[in-house]
Amino acid sequence: MPVDTGLQHSGEFTRVDSAKDxxxxxxxxxxxxxxxxxxxxxxxxxxGLGPLTGRHILDVGxxxxxxxxxxxxxxxxEGRVTGVDLSEAMVGEARGRSAGSSLPAxxxxxxxxxxxxxxxxxxxxxxxxxxxxxxxLDEADNEVLRVTRRGGRIAVFDYDFDTxxxxxxxxxATRTAVHAFCDNHRHGWNARSLENRFLDLGVTGVTLxxxxxxxxxxxxxxxxxxxxxxxxxxxxLAWAPEELxxxxxxxxxxxxxxxxxxxxxxxxxxxxx
Ligand SMILES: C[S@@+](CC[C@H](N)C(=O)[O-])C[C@H]1O[C@@H](n2cnc3c(N)ncnc32)[C@H](O)[C@@H]1O
Numbered sequence: 001m002p003v004d005t006g007l008q009h010s011g012e013f014t015r016v017d018s019a020k021d022x023x024x025x026x027x028x029x030x031x032x033x034x035x036x037x038x039x040x041x042x043x044x045x046x047x048g049l050g051p052l053t054g055r056h057i058l059d060v061g062x063x064x065x066x067x068x069x070x071x072x073x074x075x076x077x078e079g080r081v082t083g084v085d086l087s088e089a090m091v092g093e094a095r096g097r098s099a100g101s102s103l104p105a106x107x108x109x110x111x112x113x114x115x116x117x118x119x120x121x122x123x124x125x126x127x128x129x130x131x132x133x134x135x136x137l138d139e140a141d142n143e144v145l146r147v148t149r150r151g152g153r154i155a156v157f158d159y160d161f162d163t164x165x166x167x168x169x170x171x172x173a174t175r176t177a178v179h180a181f182c183d184n185h186r187h188g189w190n191a192r193s194l195e196n197r198f199l200d201l202g203v204t205g206v207t208l209x210x211x212x213x214x215x216x217x218x219x220x221x222x223x224x225x226x227x228x229x230x231x232x233x234x235x236x237l238a239w240a241p242e243e244l245x246x247x248x249x250x251x252x253x254x255x256x257x258x259x260x261x262x263x264x265x266x267x268x269x270x271x272x273x
Contacts, residue, residue: 009223009226009227009229009230009231010025010028010222010223010226010227011133011181011184011185011227012025013025013130013133014086014133014134014135016086016087016089016090017087017088017089022087022089023089025087025089025090026063026064026089026090026093027222028222028223029063029064029066030064031216031218031219031222032219033064033066033067035213035214035215035216035219037211037212037213037214038213040211041128041157041211041213041266041268042067042070042128044155044157044209044211044268044270045126045128045155045156045157045268045270046070046071046074046155047270048153048154048155048207048268048269048270048271049071049124049126049153049155049270050124050153052071052074052075052076052079052124053074053075053076053078053079054075054076054078054079055075055079055123055124056075056079056080056081056082056121056122056123056124057071057075057079057080057081057082057122057123057124057125057126058081058082058083058084058115058117058121058122058124058125058126058147059071059081059082059083059084059126059127059128060084060110060112060115060125060126060127060130060144061084061085061086061112061127061128061129061130062083062084062085062090062091062094062107063085063090063093063094064090064093064094064097065083065090065093065094065095065097065098065105065107066097067126067128068081068082068083068094068105068107069081069097069098069101069103069105071105071126072103072104072105073103075104076104077104079104080104080105080106081103081104081105081106082105082106082107082108082122083105083106083107083108084107084108084109084110084111084112084115084116085107085109085110086109086110086111086112087109088109091107091108091109094107095107112127112130112131112134112139112140112143112144113134113135113136113139113140113143114139114143115143115144115146115147117147118147119146119147120146120147120148120149120150120152121147121149122147122148122149122152123148123149123152123153124148124152124153124154124155125144125147125148125152125153125154125155126154126155126156127140127144127154127155127156127157128156128157129157129158129159129266130158131156131158131187131190132158132159132161132185132186132187132188132190132191133185133186133187134186134187135186137187137190137197141197141198141201142201144156145201145203145273148273149273150273151272151273152272152273153270153271153272153273154198154203154269154270154271154272154273155268155269155270156194156198156268156269156270157211157266157267157268157269158187158190158191158194158266158267159188159191159264159265159266160188160189160190160191160192160265160266160267161178161181161182161185161188161189161264162178162179162182162188162189163212163263163264163265163266164178164181164182164224164262164263164264165261165262165263165264166178166215166220166224166251166261166262167254167259167260167261167262168247168250168251169250170246170247170250173239173243173247174247176237177224177227177228177237177247178224180227180228180231180236180237181223181224181227181228184227184231191266191267192267194208194267194269195208195267195269198269198271202273203271203272203273204271204272205271205272206269206270206271207269207270207271208267208268208269209267209268209269210265210266210267210268211265211266211267211268212263212264212265213263213264213265213266214261214262214263215262215263215264217251217255217260217262220251220260220262223264224262225248225251228244228247229244232244
């Protein structure tokens with residue numbers, strides 16, 4: 001069982017550059033994005049952006065840039081995809097992965113709270129798994145809408161972290177862990193408010209699509225698992241070492257028998273500014 005004493009878990013995505021191992025966050029996103037259900041999320045978001053050929057799309061919080069490159073293939077040579085991310089490490093990774101590619105994708109450091117673009121710069125703006133980490137959702141959403149041209153499209157996806165399920169015999173301990181993980185995110189519940197929030201912001205033609213992701217054991221270990229390990233180690237979760245080991249044991253056994261099950265659900269919203 002990997003026990004990490006640093007606060008390096010998936011609730012810490014606003015501090016990638018100051019983490020003791022920024023690459024951990026890159027590996028985390030690679031694990032997540034390889035899950036088949038993430039392909040379905042990407043397709044829903046791409047559809048939500050409307051016809052893509054020749055469009056200029058912004059991907060806010062682009063991470064490693066894999067999604068931006070996928071979109072760049074869809075906008076074609078007449079279009080362009082700009083990816084921005086708060087983390088220099090992520091932008092460096094995105095640029096490195098794009099080196100030598102002729103796809104129309106470019107990357108820059110940028111903060112969703114203060115985007116360095118004029119009003120209405122983009123035909124579409126996409127934000128996947130970023131808002132849940134933002135300190136101030138009003139600032140973030142207003143910026144996303146500000147840089148989208150009138151009539152342009154937005155596409156957003158976030159998890160509702162209280163929807164994380166895991167087949168575990170200890171319901172009480174598992175509920176404690178899931179609720180602590182959810183509440184550790186600044187906006188762990190924001191996805192259930194997405195529709196009402198963007199309707200209130202005047203977005204029209206809103207579509208909301210639920211997505212449930214079956215978590216591989218590796219992804220579960222990296223997400224809820226790493227949170228539980230680091231939070232117990234730092235004293236944020238009052239579990240004795242034996243309790244932590246007892247919580248992991250049935251999960252490890254289930255995985256060995258090919259019987260591990262966990263899932264998490266999120267919501268993809270799209271609409272017109
Ligand atoms: C969970 S990752 C998602 C990355 C990418 N959207 C994907 O789905 O593969 C969250 C990303 O948001 C970035 N991020 C966090 N706070 C941000 C902010 N205020 N502005 C822009 N990006 C931010 C992180 O650096 C990280 O790359």
